[in-house]
Amino acid sequence: MNSSDVLGLTVQAAKTLLDRGEVSSYELTRAVLDRIREVDGRVNAFVTVTEDEAMAQARSADRRIADGDTGPLTGVPMQIKDNMCTWGVPTTCASHMLQDFIPPYDATVVARLQMEGAVLVGKGNLDEFAMGSSTENSALFPTRNPWDLDRVPGGSSGGPAAAVAADECVFSLGSDTGGSIRQPAALCGVVGLKPTYGLVSRYGLVAFASSLDQIGPLTKNVTDSALVLNAIAGHDRNDSTSIRYDPPDYSRALKPDLKGLRIGVPTEYFVEGLEPGVEEAVRTAIGVLEELGAEVEETSLPNTEHALAVYYIIAPSEASANLARYDGVKYGYSAAEADGMWDALDKTRQDGFGPEVKRRIMLGTYALSAGYYDAYYLKAQKVRTLIAQEFRDAFQRFDALVTPTSPSVAFKLGEKTADPVQMYLNDILTMPANIAGIPAISVPGGIADGLPVGLQFLGPPLGEETLFRVAYAYEQATEWHRMRPDL
Amino acid sequence: MKLTTEEVRHVAALARLGMTDAELELMRDQLSHILESFDALGQVDTDGVEPTRHSIDVDSVMRDDKVRDSLPREDVLSNAPLREGDFVRVRAVLGDH
Numbered sequence: 001m002n003s004s005d006v007l008g009l010t011v012q013a014a015k016t017l018l019d020r021g022e023v024s025s026y027e028l029t030r031a032v033l034d035r036i037r038e039v040d041g042r043v044n045a046f047v048t049v050t051e052d053e054a055m056a057q058a059r060s061a062d063r064r065i066a067d068g069d070t071g072p073l074t075g076v077p078m079q080i081k082d083n084m085c086t087w088g089v090p091t092t093c094a095s096h097m098l099q100d101f102i103p104p105y106d107a108t109v110v111a112r113l114q115m116e117g118a119v120l121v122g123k124g125n126l127d128e129f130a131m132g133s134s135t136e137n138s139a140l141f142p143t144r145n146p147w148d149l150d151r152v153p154g155g156s157s158g159g160p161a162a163a164v165a166a167d168e169c170v171f172s173l174g175s176d177t178g179g180s181i182r183q184p185a186a187l188c189g190v191v192g193l194k195p196t197y198g199l200v201s202r203y204g205l206v207a208f209a210s211s212l213d214q215i216g217p218l219t220k221n222v223t224d225s226a227l228v229l230n231a232i233a234g235h236d237r238n239d240s241t242s243i244r245y246d247p248p249d250y251s252r253a254l255k256p257d258l259k260g261l262r263i264g265v266p267t268e269y270f271v272e273g274l275e276p277g278v279e280e281a282v283r284t285a286i287g288v289l290e291e292l293g294a295e296v297e298e299t300s301l302p303n304t305e306h307a308l309a310v311y312y313i314i315a316p317s318e319a320s321a322n323l324a325r326y327d328g329v330k331y332g333y334s335a336a337e338a339d340g341m342w343d344a345l346d347k348t349r350q351d352g353f354g355p356e357v358k359r360r361i362m363l364g365t366y367a368l369s370a371g372y373y374d375a376y377y378l379k380a381q382k383v384r385t386l387i388a389q390e391f392r393d394a395f396q397r398f399d400a401l402v403t404p405t406s407p408s409v410a411f412k413l414g415e416k417t418a419d420p421v422q423m424y425l426n427d428i429l430t431m432p433a434n435i436a437g438i439p440a441i442s443v444p445g446g447i448a449d450g451l452p453v454g455l456q457f458l459g460p461p462l463g464e465e466t467l468f469r470v471a472y473a474y475e476q477a478t479e480w481h482r483m484r485p486d487l
Numbered sequence: 488m489k490l491t492t493e494e495v496r497h498v499a500a501l502a503r504l505g506m507t508d509a510e511l512e513l514m515r516d517q518l519s520h521i522l523e524s525f526d527a528l529g530q531v532d533t534d535g536v537e538p539t540r541h542s543i544d545v546d547s548v549m550r551d552d553k554v555r556d557s558l559p560r561e562d563v564l565s566n567a568p569l570r571e572g573d574f575v576r577v578r579a580v581l582g583d584h
Contacts, residue, residue: 104562197542211541240548241541309525320502327503329577334568341578342503350505358504362495362514363521365502375529381538383531388539420517421524437542461543 025075029058045163074117079169082123094138097352107204124159133426154184179430182442186405186454197437198243201236209318226250253465259293264398277448313380320364395460405454444480
């Protein structure tokens, strides 16, 4: 097997090859590492490549395969976003603050995937502390979109989305606080799932906004998304917000028709600023859903217009509290020259954090400070209730909702960095799902100006099976997921 | 909502973020611009609406008070920027330093 054989290789296809003995995990992992060596100098999807560990894990996976002790992910090369702890492997959050941090434990998701025998080939780049929509906020280097190297991959899981699109791994894990899995998945033409809040353990995920953060898979198709979710979903005693719920086998939800399913199209998601090419692709996709037997109807979610403000008050507020832990004492960067504890704190945080992280800490500190708490933080939490209620009402009438994932296709590096609010608008269609805690998936839904367009489906809490069914039926009826960038 | 440089300096002190004067001024303009984009939120009628802190019902989680293995001390201390033996070293908190 050589590096060209991994192009378009899915979890499902890899498993078939491994089970039949046509290829070993060692050979497969070698081929993926070769692919990384060939293209990552241009894409920059990886912060760390764990070559030696990967080869050792691949050998051990081959022993398991020989013993017949295998699951769907055994021996399959994966990447993990670099804000999830990997025991003994640096976990930087793409920040100077954690550049030398080596976790003494694995995140629960990492432990579960390694228990299944998945092989870690490296850690994916991100916007610093997962704050951003283009991966340009990485303090290390920007990642580039495999479809056009002058364009961003989206963010904050830009490394994972680009790595999957460029076939530098078979699948990856991202985290999604306001769209950080789905928006880059859309911009790179891959599948990205944000599960229901609490379905996947956040233990070992470096916290950004704890009431919004959720881990999920980035994959080459919907089937793989279900297979990876099978491995990572379920209660974890180390995460107090993890739901006590016994997840089903999500792969059983994959059925290629939509007869009797009611799908709503919320008009507020076809916003001013939505690129015509994106709207056209999404309208065409909605036609496909109707042909597959779905009953499609327009609906209205008027509070959607407040999602941006609610999100950019709640997320920075929680971030300002979570990031208070970076004091340069227990771990992480510490300013060398300082006059006592307070000066050390000020300097450590001044040098350790990048501009966007500082902006959000400041915004959150302000929103929580005396005199402003009621007007900003409490108000945002009340409007959050209204947004969640609106979704609850909608899901009385609909099994799922369909929208564009992002208002635009991938934009050029540097195009939106001057104005923070312009950058924030990239997540306007993905933030509502985090605010309400509901699951949402982005699948390839067309091409505009030669670049991928993402189609987003939203479902009720724990409605992942319905989402997979809708996404799978759409995928099987179209060819978009088979399109690959020419690198 | 226009912030003053003094307000921004106060928030930076609360957040323990050292900032140069140039950074303070840039932050003042950017935060003011961001806060202006939130203005419409004040118009939403939220009378009688309960705040949502978590999208799912979260209760206090209790566990049995049994001894569990913790991380090895050396592994935890290995990331400390300053240490002395089995302790994390901190800089002077009180007095002249």
